[in-house]
Amino acid sequence: MEIASTENTIKEKYNIKYNADKIPLMAFATVNFYNEINTPQHRGMFKFFDKSFIAKNIDVDFIDRMSILPNYVNENL
DSSP states (O other), rough: HHHHOOOHHHHHHOOOOOOOOOOOOOOEOOOTOGGGGGGGHHHHTTTTOOOOOOOOOBBBTTTGGGGGHHHHHHHHH
């Protein structure tokens, strides 16, 4: 999607054409069973998504609580 919607050499080389009315959003949701958001590798992964959600009560700047997921969907669809 990123290649098709931006100016780049791959798009030019393969003559990729994509005219989207809307660019899709990518979100990630987890319950954090194994406390995975506290590892640097996983923290970095969350930055690849437009929005990330977690089911546990935790306050960090890179992920939101799962309870706001319905509002996020309603605002962005």
